[in-house]
Amino acid sequence: MKINVGSVDRVLRALVGIALIAWAVTGGPVWAWIGVIPLATALFKFCPAYAILGINTCRK
Template identity: 60%
Template sequence: MKRNVGSIDKLARIVIGALLIGLALTGIIGAWGWIGVLPLATGLFNFCPAYRLLGINTCRLRK
Protein backbone atom coordinates (compact mmCIF):
# COMPACT_ATOMS: atom_id res chain seq x y z
CA MET A 1 0.00 0.00 0.00
CA LYS A 2 1.45 3.29 -1.11
CA ARG A 3 0.71 6.26 1.14
CA ASN A 4 -1.92 8.63 -0.20
CA VAL A 5 -3.06 10.48 2.95
CA GLY A 6 -1.10 13.62 3.91
CA SER A 7 -0.36 14.98 7.37
CA ILE A 8 -3.27 17.44 7.71
CA ASP A 9 -5.67 14.92 6.18
CA LYS A 10 -4.31 12.24 8.53
CA LEU A 11 -4.79 14.39 11.62
CA ALA A 12 -8.35 15.33 10.62
CA ARG A 13 -9.27 11.69 9.98
CA ILE A 14 -7.87 10.54 13.34
CA VAL A 15 -9.62 13.32 15.29
CA ILE A 16 -12.98 12.87 13.54
CA GLY A 17 -12.82 9.08 13.81
CA ALA A 18 -11.95 9.16 17.51
CA LEU A 19 -14.68 11.73 18.16
CA LEU A 20 -17.33 9.62 16.43
CA ILE A 21 -16.27 6.48 18.28
CA GLY A 22 -16.28 8.37 21.59
CA LEU A 23 -19.78 9.69 20.93
CA ALA A 24 -20.94 6.17 20.06
CA LEU A 25 -19.43 4.75 23.25
CA THR A 26 -21.23 7.33 25.38
CA GLY A 27 -24.51 6.71 23.57
CA ILE A 28 -24.90 10.27 22.32
CA ILE A 29 -25.20 9.40 18.62
CA GLY A 30 -25.93 5.69 18.75
CA ALA A 31 -24.51 2.89 16.65
CA TRP A 32 -23.89 5.14 13.63
CA GLY A 33 -20.90 6.58 15.45
CA TRP A 34 -19.00 3.35 14.83
CA ILE A 35 -18.55 4.53 11.25
CA GLY A 36 -15.69 6.50 12.82
CA VAL A 37 -13.59 3.34 12.63
CA LEU A 38 -13.12 4.00 8.89
CA PRO A 39 -11.55 7.47 9.08
CA LEU A 40 -9.55 6.42 12.13
CA ALA A 41 -8.10 3.39 10.34
CA THR A 42 -7.33 5.28 7.13
CA GLY A 43 -5.62 7.99 9.17
CA LEU A 44 -3.51 5.52 11.13
CA PHE A 45 -2.49 3.51 8.04
CA ASN A 46 -1.91 6.59 5.81
CA PHE A 47 -3.90 4.89 3.07
CA CYS A 48 -7.42 5.49 1.76
CA PRO A 49 -8.83 3.03 -0.78
CA ALA A 50 -11.32 5.63 -2.06
CA TYR A 51 -8.46 8.06 -2.75
CA ARG A 52 -6.71 5.38 -4.78
CA LEU A 53 -9.81 4.73 -6.88
CA LEU A 54 -10.27 8.45 -7.51
CA GLY A 55 -6.57 9.14 -8.13
CA ILE A 56 -6.25 11.54 -5.18
CA ASN A 57 -3.02 11.88 -3.21
CA THR A 58 -2.65 14.42 -0.37
CA CYS A 59 0.91 13.38 0.54
CA ARG A 60 3.79 15.67 -0.28
CA LEU A 61 5.88 14.56 -3.19
CA ARG A 62 9.33 13.29 -2.25
CA LYS A 63 12.32 14.38 -4.29
Protein backbone atom coordinates in the same frame (compact mmCIF):
# COMPACT_ATOMS: atom_id res chain seq x y z
CA MET B 1 -0.42 -0.11 -0.56
CA LYS B 2 1.12 3.21 -1.50
CA ILE B 3 0.75 6.02 1.04
CA ASN B 4 -1.82 8.54 -0.21
CA VAL B 5 -2.94 10.41 2.94
CA GLY B 6 -0.91 13.49 3.93
CA SER B 7 -0.14 14.91 7.37
CA VAL B 8 -2.98 17.45 7.70
CA ASP B 9 -5.43 14.95 6.21
CA ARG B 10 -4.28 12.30 8.73
CA VAL B 11 -4.76 14.60 11.72
CA LEU B 12 -8.27 15.59 10.59
CA ARG B 13 -9.24 11.97 9.93
CA ALA B 14 -7.92 10.88 13.33
CA LEU B 15 -9.79 13.65 15.16
CA VAL B 16 -13.06 12.93 13.35
CA GLY B 17 -12.65 9.19 13.89
CA ILE B 18 -11.93 9.53 17.60
CA ALA B 19 -14.82 11.97 18.06
CA LEU B 20 -17.29 9.65 16.34
CA ILE B 21 -16.11 6.61 18.29
CA ALA B 22 -16.30 8.55 21.58
CA TRP B 23 -19.85 9.59 20.69
CA ALA B 24 -20.81 5.97 19.97
CA VAL B 25 -19.27 4.76 23.23
CA THR B 26 -21.09 7.40 25.28
CA GLY B 27 -24.53 6.45 24.01
CA GLY B 28 -24.61 7.97 20.55
CA PRO B 29 -26.20 6.29 17.56
CA VAL B 30 -24.87 2.98 16.26
CA TRP B 31 -23.84 4.58 12.97
CA ALA B 32 -21.25 6.67 14.85
CA TRP B 33 -19.04 3.54 14.88
CA ILE B 34 -18.26 4.49 11.28
CA GLY B 35 -15.53 6.58 12.93
CA VAL B 36 -13.39 3.44 12.83
CA ILE B 37 -12.89 3.99 9.09
CA PRO B 38 -11.33 7.48 9.17
CA LEU B 39 -9.26 6.45 12.19
CA ALA B 40 -7.94 3.37 10.36
CA THR B 41 -7.13 5.33 7.21
CA ALA B 42 -5.23 7.84 9.35
CA LEU B 43 -3.24 5.09 11.07
CA PHE B 44 -2.40 3.20 7.86
CA LYS B 45 -1.81 6.39 5.81
CA PHE B 46 -3.84 4.81 3.01
CA CYS B 47 -7.36 5.52 1.80
CA PRO B 48 -8.88 3.06 -0.70
CA ALA B 49 -11.33 5.71 -1.95
CA TYR B 50 -8.41 8.06 -2.69
CA ALA B 51 -6.68 5.27 -4.61
CA ILE B 52 -9.77 4.66 -6.75
CA LEU B 53 -10.26 8.38 -7.43
CA GLY B 54 -6.54 9.06 -8.02
CA ILE B 55 -6.23 11.51 -5.11
CA ASN B 56 -2.99 11.91 -3.16
CA THR B 57 -2.63 14.45 -0.34
CA CYS B 58 1.01 13.60 0.45
CA ARG B 59 3.76 16.02 -0.35
CA LYS B 60 6.11 14.83 -3.03
